Every structure is written in C-alpha cells, then in structure tokens.
Amino acid sequence: MKDTRILLIIGGGIAAYKSCELVRLLRKEGADVTCVLTEGGSHFVTAMTLAALSENPVHTTLWDLKNEVEMGHIQLSRQADLVVVCPATADLMARMAGGIANDLATTLLLATDKPVLAVPAMNVRMWQHPATQRNVATLRADGVAVMEPDEGAMACGEFGPGRLPEPPAICAEIARQLGSTSKPLTGRHVLITAGPTHEPIDPVRYIANRSSGKQGYAIAAAAAKAGAKVTLVSGPVNQPTPPGVTRIDVETARQMAAAVDAALPADVAIMVAAVADWRSAGEAAQKIKKDGSGQVPPLQLVENPDILATLCKSERRPPLVVGFAAETNDVLEHARAKLARKGADWIVANDVATHKMGGEINVLHIVSASGVESLPELPKDAAAALLIERIADALA
Ligand code: C5P
Numbered sequence: 001m002k003d004t005r006i007l008l009i010i011g012g013g014i015a016a017y018k019s020c021e022l023v024r025l026l027r028k029e030g031a032d033v034t035c036v037l038t039e040g041g042s043h044f045v046t047a048m049t050l051a052a053l054s055e056n057p058v059h060t061t062l063w064d065l066k067n068e069v070e071m072g073h074i075q076l077s078r079q080a081d082l083v084v085v086c087p088a089t090a091d092l093m094a095r096m097a098g099g100i101a102n103d104l105a106t107t108l109l110l111a112t113d114k115p116v117l118a119v120p121a122m123n124v125r126m127w128q129h130p131a132t133q134r135n136v137a138t139l140r141a142d143g144v145a146v147m148e149p150d151e152g153a154m155a156c157g158e159f160g161p162g163r164l165p166e167p168p169a170i171c172a173e174i175a176r177q178l179g180s181t182s183k184p185l186t187g188r189h190v191l192i193t194a195g196p197t198h199e200p201i202d203p204v205r206y207i208a209n210r211s212s213g214k215q216g217y218a219i220a221a222a223a224a225k226a227g228a229k230v231t232l233v234s235g236p237v238n239q240p241t242p243p244g245v246t247r248i249d250v251e252t253a254r255q256m257a258a259a260v261d262a263a264l265p266a267d268v269a270i271m272v273a274a275v276a277d278w279r280s281a282g283e284a285a286q287k288i289k290k291d292g293s294g295q296v297p298p299l300q301l302v303e304n305p306d307i308l309a310t311l312c313k314s315e316r317r318p319p320l321v322v323g324f325a326a327e328t329n330d331v332l333e334h335a336r337a338k339l340a341r342k343g344a345d346w347i348v349a350n351d352v353a354t355h356k357m358g359g360e361i362n363v364l365h366i367v368s369a370s371g372v373e374s375l376p377e378l379p380k381d382a383a384a385a386l387l388i389e390r391i392a393d394a395l396a
Pocket of ligand 1: 253275277304308324
C-alpha cells in the first residue's frame with residue numbers, strides 16, 4: 001500500500017472506534033490516510049485521535065473557510081486513490097444512494113471520481129430492513145464496492161449480521177481494491193499451481209488429498225487483478241477459472257511437473273498445489289477385483305517428482321519462487337526446514353489443524369531468510385490479495 005492515498009470517511013456509529021485501529025493499520029502498511037469525520041462520527045471518536053493516528057489534518061465540515069481555501073472539497077474528493085466509508089451507517093448509505101450532498105462527507109462522495117469502498121456497520125434489523133438492502137443494491141449498481149458485514153454479538157445487545165468486519169479484514173479488502181486499480185504486476189508472468197493431484201491406482205481408483213484449490217485460485221485471481229499474465233496449472237478441482245487467467249488442467253504430479261516446465265519462463269512461481277508425495281508403483285490397466293478371498297492387493301508406492309525443488313534447481317528458475325506448506329504441527333519449524341531443503345525464496349505456511357483444508361479462511365505465515373511475517377486471519381481471497389501485494393513489493 002506504499003504511496004497510496006486513502007480518504008477515510010467515518011460515519012456516526014459505535015463501530016467508529018474501530019476506524020482508529022484501521023487508520024493505524026493502514027499507516028503501518030505505508031498508506032497516506034486523510035480522515036473526514038461526520039457530525040455523527042464525532043460523537044464516537046475525536047478529530048484529535050484521528051489527526052494523531054493519521055498524521056494528517058482531519059476534515060469535518062464544508063463550511064470551514066480556512067480548509068476550503070487550503071484545499072477545496074472537490075480537490076479533497078479527487079486526490080485519493082480510494083475513498084473508504086467506514087463505518088458506513090444506514091443513514092450515510094441512504095444519502096449516498098439518493099445522491100444527497102448535505103454535509104462534507106456526502107458532498108465528497110458525490111464529487112469524487114475515484115473508486116469507493118463502503119464498510120457497513122449497524123444493528124441487525126437496520127441492516128436487514130428492505131430500505132437498507134435497496135440502498136446497498138443501488139450503491140453496488142452505481143459501482144460502489146460494499147463489504148458484507150460480519151455476523152455476531154453487537155454493541156446494542158442483539159445478534160446477527162451488521163457487525164463491522166475486523167480492521168485487518170477491512171485493511172485486506174482495501175489492499176484488494178487498490179490492487180485492482182494500481183496493477184503493480186503489469187508485464188509480469190506469474191506461474192501458479194493449485195489443487196490436489198490424483199494418482200491412479202487403477203482405472204477407477206486414485207490417491208488424492210483434501211485440497212480444494214480455493215487458496216491457489218484466489219492467488220491466481222489476485223495476480224490477474226494486479227495486472228499479471230497468469231498461468232494456473234491446476235489439479236482436479238471444482239473452482240471456476242478466474243477472469244484473465246490461463247488455466248492448464250492436469251491430473252497427476254508428473255503431468256503437473258511437465259506443465260510447469262512448459263509454462264516457463266516466469267517472473268514468479270507460486271506453488272500452492274498439494275502435490276501427492278507418492279503414487280502407486282504400477283497403475284493396473286484394469287480394475288483390481290475383490291475376489292472374495294479376503295486377500296488385499298499389495299499397494300506399492302513410489303515417490304513423485306518434487307516440482308518445487310526441481311524448479312528451484314532449474315536453469316530457468318524464476319527470480320522469485322514461493323512454496324506453500326500445509327502443516328498440522330510445528331508449522332514454522334517445518335516451513336523453515338522446507339525453505340532450506342527445497343531452495344525456495346519464501347515458504348508460505350498454514351496450519352491445517354486449526355484451519356482445515358477446504359475451508360474459507362486462512363492464516364498465512366510468510367517464512368523467508370529474513371524472518372516470518374504472519375498475516376491476520378482472513379478469507380482466502382483477502383489473504384491472496386495481501387500475499388500478491390508482498391510479491392509485487394518484492395519484485396519492485
Ligand atoms: O513437501 P511438501 O509437500 O510439504 O511441500 C509443499 C510445497 O512443495 C508446496 O509448495 C508444493 O506445491 C510443493 N511440492 C511439489 N512437488 C511435490 C510435493 C510438494 O512441488 N512432489
């Protein structure tokens with residue numbers, strides 16, 4: 001998020017206190033943040049807090065002559081890369097949807113020519129009210145990105161959808177929105193493997209694993225959004241091909257190895273696939289029959305080629321090679337060992353004991369020679385956006 005400018009509009013709801021944490025996270029990521037505090041928002045957080053955290057003046061009114069002379073509201077609405085409304089209250093979204101411009105926040109939102117992200121937070125009944133849902137649909141049709149609120153206990157004592165997502169998740173969504181506008185991987189070829197492999201035992205049976213391909217596909221989508229040419233070598237999964245991605249379907253580890261080799265050269269390789277370590281030594285040409293004797297057929301295994309290790313040793317090794325490690329215990333130790341053994345630049349480790357394979361959320365730990373960066377717990381697409389941002393930074 002380095003060198004990006006965010007205009008953060010803070011509406012009047014109890015969740016406004018979380019926007020202070022959001023400002024802190026965005027600053028940590030290197031973004032320049034300018035806050036606009038609505039009249040309602042100022043009842044929950046102060047301009048002083050936001051000014052201290054953002055290290056920028058805070059704007060609160062249309063009618064401040066000094067502010068208007070120094071920076072007119074039109075200029076303020078146009079100088080950002082992204083406008084974020086957080087929390088977006090029912091009232092603020094209703095005024096946005098209606099094109100009403102009766103304070104500084106809504107005037108900026110009407111005047112801006114920049115992408116807008118709204119992060120709603122309100123009582124569950126207010127969120128579910130047909131008027132609010134109508135307004136959200138109108139905003140989306142107008143091109144505003146609206147995050148889904150979280151579900152859970154609320155400050156008002158009720159339970160349901162309407163909670164503000166946690167600041168790290170909002171931060172990741174902001175990175176994703178910025179990624180789709182700034183395209184830092186333009187001109188780069190990103191090679192990604194995803195999904196499991198299937199290793200046949202006979203024409204009807206195979207060895208496989210629980211990989212769904214979701215994380216690899218999310219990374220491919222994020223890389224394409226960031227402007228890269230993306231080749232996705234995929235094992236058998238039930239995932240739609242992300243827009244702008246060239247997908248090559250394979251079944252076995254050996255087919256995956258050949259497809260990776262054929263896709264070179266690349267600027268980055270991200271090996272997310274859960275490649276089967278072993279395959280059956282001899283694939284039976286016909287279905288192995290149960291003959292009623294109680295005898296089990298011998299299943300002899302042989303090791304599959306290690307695609308990642310082979311790539312790292314190859315003459316055509318991409319300048320940045322990222323492996324993945326799904327572990328159930330001693331996650332970081334295993335990842336460090338894998339980094340050395342395979343010769344990758346980074347190993348992205350995830351704990352599949354706490355976040356089961358095939359799930360919707362992940363906690364990624366980026367392990368490299370310079371240490372470990374643990375990303376927050378995030379939906380897989382948001383985690384992918386952050387990883388792609390790190391990769392773009394590393395290539396820059
Ligand atoms: O050895 P392990 O399977 O735990 O290592 C995981 C990493 O190595 C992943 O990036 C995976 O895609 C890659 N890998 C591979 N070929 C194999 C096994 C794993 O490329 N045969």
